[in-house]
Amino acid sequence: MAGITAEIDTQKATKTAEHVMGLLGGAVVSGMIYLGDRMGLYRTMNSAGALTSEELARRTGLNERWVREWLYGQSVANLIDYKGESRFELSPEAASVLADEGSPFFLAGGFSGFPQQMAVLNFLPESFKSGIGLTYDQLGAEVNRGVERLLAPWFRTQLVPNALPKLDGVAAKLQAGTRVADVGCGAGVALIEMAKAYPRSDFHGYDIAKIPLAQALENAKRAGVQNVRFHDAVSEPLPEDASHDFITTFDCLHDMTRPDLVMRAIRKAIKPDGTWLIADIHGQSTFEGNLKENPLAPLMYGFSVLCCMSSALSEPGGLGLGTLGFPEPVARKMTAEAGFTRFSTRDFENPINAYYEVRP
Numbered sequence: 001m002a003g004i005t006a007e008i009d010t011q012k013a014t015k016t017a018e019h020v021m022g023l024l025g026g027a028v029v030s031g032m033i034y035l036g037d038r039m040g041l042y043r044t045m046n047s048a049g050a051l052t053s054e055e056l057a058r059r060t061g062l063n064e065r066w067v068r069e070w071l072y073g074q075s076v077a078n079l080i081d082y083k084g085e086s087r088f089e090l091s092p093e094a095a096s097v098l099a100d101e102g103s104p105f106f107l108a109g110g111f112s113g114f115p116q117q118m119a120v121l122n123f124l125p126e127s128f129k130s131g132i133g134l135t136y137d138q139l140g141a142e143v144n145r146g147v148e149r150l151l152a153p154w155f156r157t158q159l160v161p162n163a164l165p166k167l168d169g170v171a172a173k174l175q176a177g178t179r180v181a182d183v184g185c186g187a188g189v190a191l192i193e194m195a196k197a198y199p200r201s202d203f204h205g206y207d208i209a210k211i212p213l214a215q216a217l218e219n220a221k222r223a224g225v226q227n228v229r230f231h232d233a234v235s236e237p238l239p240e241d242a243s244h245d246f247i248t249t250f251d252c253l254h255d256m257t258r259p260d261l262v263m264r265a266i267r268k269a270i271k272p273d274g275t276w277l278i279a280d281i282h283g284q285s286t287f288e289g290n291l292k293e294n295p296l297a298p299l300m301y302g303f304s305v306l307c308c309m310s311s312a313l314s315e316p317g318g319l320g321l322g323t324l325g326f327p328e329p330v331a332r333k334m335t336a337e338a339g340f341t342r343f344s345t346r347d348f349e350n351p352i353n354a355y356y357e358v359r360p
């Protein structure tokens, strides 16, 4: 190729260029998934059989030409099946990922924060210079909503029926009635699911971000649960009075500026025979391990810069663990340093998360 020096391996450069174009393609298709979720296109196609663009446009109230271009894009991206004769179908399997909010496979909700998440890129050059990242409130409402909808399917379909019964003695205590805290509760989906299942127990959510806390109140109202309270952990911290039989932290320790201090507070808040369930991102214990064996690592390191490490560095002195910064060896070490003596891993069949049952 003209203008290319002899030193570079042009085949390798071509492959790299193809790879980079593929990555750009993934980003652009992510935007299209966002639109499909936001405008109800996937929901309308769910169980509707093979539709033409005219039919889909009529059913969604959208402009046919735009819907047609979106359908073409979805088909070449292998998300929607082209059935011939200008008809397009969302298979039941694709619907479980893209359309059905009640499915354990549902992922499209996680894209609802995509535009705002990308807009955060405008602020990150400053963070790269100053070292200080953005809190969840600074990330904005759509990012928080995306996090909520990304994590909600596991809470709605797995937490109560499959995970809690596998923890030593926890379900019986919840059934009898006890005090439970979810620290870093976000929009409260996990807590509300537990509160619905165990009406004799009192559930308390703690978070430092006002946006998800406001959403949590709305979610609890909509669910009609009376046994849930949410607390701004800055003004109303977790009471350190050994009163909790069960404490949970779901995908949040790696986001905290000082998870070590929060862990010590949890140690003081939990009863001597209480249980702390930790969910955190499943990853290898070293960067080299993630490089070789973690297919989700590119996504996770990206999330880290955009969101998790950013939050964990949002004030000076933050530990900055980041999305892949809390693998099992770190979890074992930090929980032991906080005064916990028992640590077991639990496999709740979630490709994203590892689970740890930790006790004093």
Ligand SMILES: C[S@@+](CC[C@H](N)C(=O)[O-])C[C@H]1O[C@@H](n2cnc3c(N)ncnc32)[C@H](O)[C@@H]1O
Residues within 6 Å of the ligand: 136, 137, 147, 148, 151, 152, 183, 184, 185, 186, 187, 188, 189, 190, 206, 207, 208, 209, 212, 233, 249, 250, 251, 252, 255, 256, 257, 258, 262, 311
């Ligand atoms: C990824 S979100 C997870 C939210 C929720 N657990 C869920 O699964 O949907 C992480 C949450 O941790 C919260 N957080 C960060 N630092 C915190 C702290 N020191 N105490 C309580 N919450 C904190 C953030 O505000 C954010 O809502």
